[in-house]
Amino acid sequence: xxxxxxxxxxxxxxxxxxxxxxxxxxxxxxxxxxxxxxxxxxxxxxxxxxxxxxxxxxx
Amino acid sequence: xxxxxxxxxxxxxxxxxxxxxxxxxxxxxxxxxxxxxxxxxxxxxxxxxxxxxxxxxxxxxxxxxxxxxxxxxxxxxxxxxxxxxxxxxxxxxxxxxxxxxxxxxxxxxxxxxxxxxxxxxxxxxxxxxxxxxxxxxxxxxxxxxxxxxxxxxxxxxxxxxxxxxxxxxxxxxxxxxxxxxxxxxxxxxxxxxxxxxxxxxxxxxxxxxxxxxxxxxxxxxxxxxxxxxxxxxxxxxxxxxxxxxxxxxxxxxxxxxxxxxxxxxxxxxxxxxxxxxxxxxxxxxxxxxxxxxxxxxxxxxxxxxxxxxxxxxxxxxxxxxxxxxxxxxxxxxxxxxxxxxxxxxxxxxxxxxxxxxxxxxxxxxxxxxxxxxxxxxxxxxxxxxxxxxxxxxxxxxxxxxxxxxxxxxxxxxxxxxxxxxxxxxxxxxxxxxxxxxxxxxxxxxxxxxxxxxxxxxxxxxxxx
Numbered sequence: 360x361x362x363x364x365x366x367x368x369x370x371x372x373x374x375x376x377x378x379x380x381x382x383x384x385x386x387x388x389x390x391x392x393x394x395x396x397x398x399x400x401x402x403x404x405x406x407x408x409x410x411x412x413x414x415x416x417x418x
Numbered sequence: 419x420x421x422x423x424x425x426x427x428x429x430x431x432x433x434x435x436x437x438x439x440x441x442x443x444x445x446x447x448x449x450x451x452x453x454x455x456x457x458x459x460x461x462x463x464x465x466x467x468x469x470x471x472x473x474x475x476x477x478x479x480x481x482x483x484x485x486x487x488x489x490x491x492x493x494x495x496x497x498x499x500x501x502x503x504x505x506x507x508x509x510x511x512x513x514x515x516x517x518x519x520x521x522x523x524x525x526x527x528x529x530x531x532x533x534x535x536x537x538x539x540x541x542x543x544x545x546x547x548x549x550x551x552x553x554x555x556x557x558x559x560x561x562x563x564x565x566x567x568x569x570x571x572x573x574x575x576x577x578x579x580x581x582x583x584x585x586x587x588x589x590x591x592x593x594x595x596x597x598x599x600x601x602x603x604x605x606x607x608x609x610x611x612x613x614x615x616x617x618x619x620x621x622x623x624x625x626x627x628x629x630x631x632x633x634x635x636x637x638x639x640x641x642x643x644x645x646x647x648x649x650x651x652x653x654x655x656x657x658x659x660x661x662x663x664x665x666x667x668x669x670x671x672x673x674x675x676x677x678x679x680x681x682x683x684x685x686x687x688x689x690x691x692x693x694x695x696x697x698x699x700x701x702x703x704x705x706x707x708x709x710x711x712x713x714x715x716x717x718x719x720x721x722x723x724x725x726x727x728x729x730x731x732x733x734x735x736x737x738x739x740x741x742x743x744x745x746x747x748x749x750x751x752x753x754x755x756x757x758x759x760x761x762x763x764x765x766x767x768x769x770x771x772x773x774x775x776x777x778x779x780x781x782x783x784x785x786x787x788x789x790x791x792x793x794x795x796x797x798x799x800x801x802x803x804x805x806x807x808x809x810x811x812x813x814x815x816x817x818x819x820x821x822x823x824x825x826x827x828x829x830x831x832x833x834x835x836x837x838x839x840x841x842x843x844x845x846x847x848x849x850x851x852x853x854x855x856x857x858x859x860x861x862x863x864x865x866x867x868x869x870x871x872x873x874x875x876x877x878x879x880x881x882x
Contacts, residue, residue, distance in 0.1 A: 362537045362699075363459040363466040363793075365786065365872075367806055389701055390873040393458060409458070417701050417871050 372396075389417040428654070431619070431645055434489060435498075442492035445547055451797050452544025462540035464547070466786070466793045469537045474783020477580065477776045484586035484654065485577045488567070488638035493554035497566070500559055510565045517575060517680035521687055524572040525731060528691055532698045533723055564623035567638050574638065576775075579688045581634035583660045583769045583830055588637055588644065588652065589628070595651040596629035604628040604643040604652060619646045622671075628652050630670035633662030635681070660830045663765045664837030675765055679757075682764040686735045689771030693863055694730040696778045700870035739764060742856045750849035752842075762842065763853050766835035770857050773827015774864045777820035781868075784816045785809060820868045824861055831857040 370384035386392055391413045398406040427433055444467065452464025459465035476487050534542050550573075557566040567574050590596055605627045608619035620642045622628070628643050644652045666676050675681060697703050703726075710722050743760040746752045752759055792804035810816075835853035839846040 362782070363462070363470050363786065363789065365460065365809070367460070367809065369807070388872050395458075417873065 386412075386415050389415050391415070428641060429644065434640060435495065437490040438492055438495035441490045442495050445492045445551075447797070449544045449547050452540040452547070455540060455797060457540055459538045459540060460789065461793060461796055462543075463793055463797050464540045464543040465537065466789055468543050468547070470782050470786040471790055473779040476577070477772070477779045478783070480577065480580045480584050480772070481776060482585070484584040484588075485581040485634060485637060485639045488574060488577050489640060491567075491638070493551055493566070493571075494640075496551055497554050497558045500555055504559045506558065506560055506562045508561050510561045510563075510569055514569060516569070517678075517684045520570055520572055520575045521680065521684050523570065524575055524684070524687055524691070525727070527572045528695060529723065529727060531695070533720060563625070564638065564640075568624045568636055575684055576688065578635050578637070579685055579768050580772045580775065581637070582663055582765075583772045583827075584634055585656055585659050586654050587634055587657050587662075588639055588641070589631065589655050589657075591651050591653055591655065593629060595649050599649065599651075601648060602627070603646040603648055607642075608646050608648070621646050625671035627670040630668070632665070632667055632669045632672075635662075635669070636671055660769045660834050661837070663768060663834045664841065666762070666841075676758065676762045679761055682761040685764050685768050685771070686739070687731060689767040689774070689860065690730050690735050692771045692774035692778065693860070693867065694727065696774060696864070696867045697726075697730070699778075699872055700867060701873040702870060704873060738856055738859065742852050745852045746843075746849050750843060750852060751845050752849065763835060763838060766831050766838060766853055767857065767860065769830025769834060770824075770827040770860055770864075773823045773825070773830070773861075776823035776827070777864065777868055780819055780823060781813075781816050784811045784819060785813050787811060817868065821865065824864045824868065828857055828861040 365388075368384050368387055370382040372380040372382040375381045391411060392415055393409060393411050396408045396410075398408065400406065427436075430436070448464040448467050451462055455462050455464075459469075479486050530536065530546075536542050536546065550571075553570065554566045557570055558564070603619070603621060605621045605625075607617040607621035610616035610618055622643050623640070624636050624638065626636060626643075628647070631637070639654070644654075663675070666674055668674055672678065672681070706726065707719075707722050710725055711717055714722075714725070716722055739760050740756075742763065743756050746759045746763070747754075747756060754762075787810035788808050789810065791808075792806045795801040795804040832850075832854050835857065836846070836850045839849040839853070843849045
């Protein structure tokens with residue numbers, strides 16, 4: 360669940376072990392977040408995947 | 419109307435149509451994108467334009483100018499087109515010639531917004547716009563005059579109440595000219611000389627006879643009266659914002675404000691609905707809903723939400739306004755009935771309600787100001803890679819605007835309540851203190867709400 364127009368949070372990922380990526384991000388407000396992951400495969404193909412993190416508690 | 423370029427544009431017979439066409443095109447794009455585009459709210463035109471830009475621009479234009487969004491209403495463009503082929507013959511039922519139906523629809527809209535999480539749903543937002551178009555079309559195809567605008571449209575009612583605090587008004591320049599006028603084209607319309615039943619330029623469809631019109635209530639700024647007046651005696655003139663609420667003359671198409679319980683109820687929904695709508699976006703709302711769920715043993719959102727709505731829109735105003743009206747009688751020595759006092763002074767809350775709406779909608783507008791750029795890039799597809807990195811102004815800066823809007827609204831309400839008290843009471847200072855205290859309580863609530871952390875309204879973007 361998300362409100363249009365709210366500030367997005369950006370983060371780049373690091374490959375911690377081959378094939379496994381990690382990103383740290385500071386979610387700026389409580390609630391349900393939608394995470395969009397933009398991927399570029401070795402052959403240059405670009406993909407986008409989406410998943411949700413629900414119920415982020417207030418800081 | 420005498421402002422260069424803008425004035426001459428607005429005087430054109432098809433000025434309204436010219437303004438409506440671009441808004442209609444944008445609305446159509448929003449519907450298409452809402453129904454068939456990405457169903458993530460921040461990436462969709464329907465949700466971004468409706469809940470960030472339209473609402474914010476609407477209240478800012480009302481604050482700095484007047485009801486120009488009703489002027490550019492796209493629903494009326496389609497309705498006018500259809501009326502070229504379908505001529506309505508019925509009159510709106512007498513029992514419904516008031517604001518009660520539109521108040522119900524206004525509350526329903528606020529309720530559906532929370533219940534269906536409209537801010538997060540492009541699909542539902544698109545259907546809301548479609549419903550508006552269909553509603554305007556059906557109502558005004560069956561019933562004569564501007565029935566939809568005057569008696570049905572919830573956005574219109576919102577605009578009417580907010581526009582009482584606007585600095586511009588459609589009004590006559592010189593009353594003497596109206597006195598000597600014999601044709602009354604501003605209300606009757608301009609007729610064909612050879613065939614008096616043929617109207618070649620409409621008069622006011624909302625039954626506002628210019629010489630006796632006071633203020634912006636029920637005025638859609640359609641400019642029909644401006645174009646119909648044969649003496650060029652009607653224009654968009656500046657005035658003191660909210661001053662129209664302090665006096666109570668008989669108003670054309672409205673009557674006495676003090677006798678319009680429906681308009682007072684609309685002002686209540688407008689003011690307390692502003693608090694309610696803001697409450698729905700902050701963290702405490704979830705704590706309250708969970709507490710209510712435990713206390714009442716109800717685990718469905720709809721009845722819980724209905725309870726919160728009843729609390730904000732019925733219980734809270736009845737208690738607060740009831741106490742203020744009772745004190746006005748007892749301590750303020752007012753001889754009027756309790757209900758009459760409540761109705762008359764309720765209008766003093768309109769500027770404060772407007773300030774709270776401004777604070778809320780302004781927050782989304784300014785913090786998401788530039789989000790129309792990437793969303794449009796995404797929707798159109800050939801304007802390059804969407805630039806998501808610059809949503810708008812910083813929230814801590816915008817919070818200052820929010821507090822400024824609430825203070826502005828509070829000042830307006832204080833001035834209006836003082837103005838009413840000095841005209842109507844034998845102890846105006848005492849009565850002013852009572853209603854000023856009520857405005858301060860509501861403003862304190864608004865300050866508290868705007869200071870709370872937001873919840874459930876965000877999106878994260880990542881890359882890898």
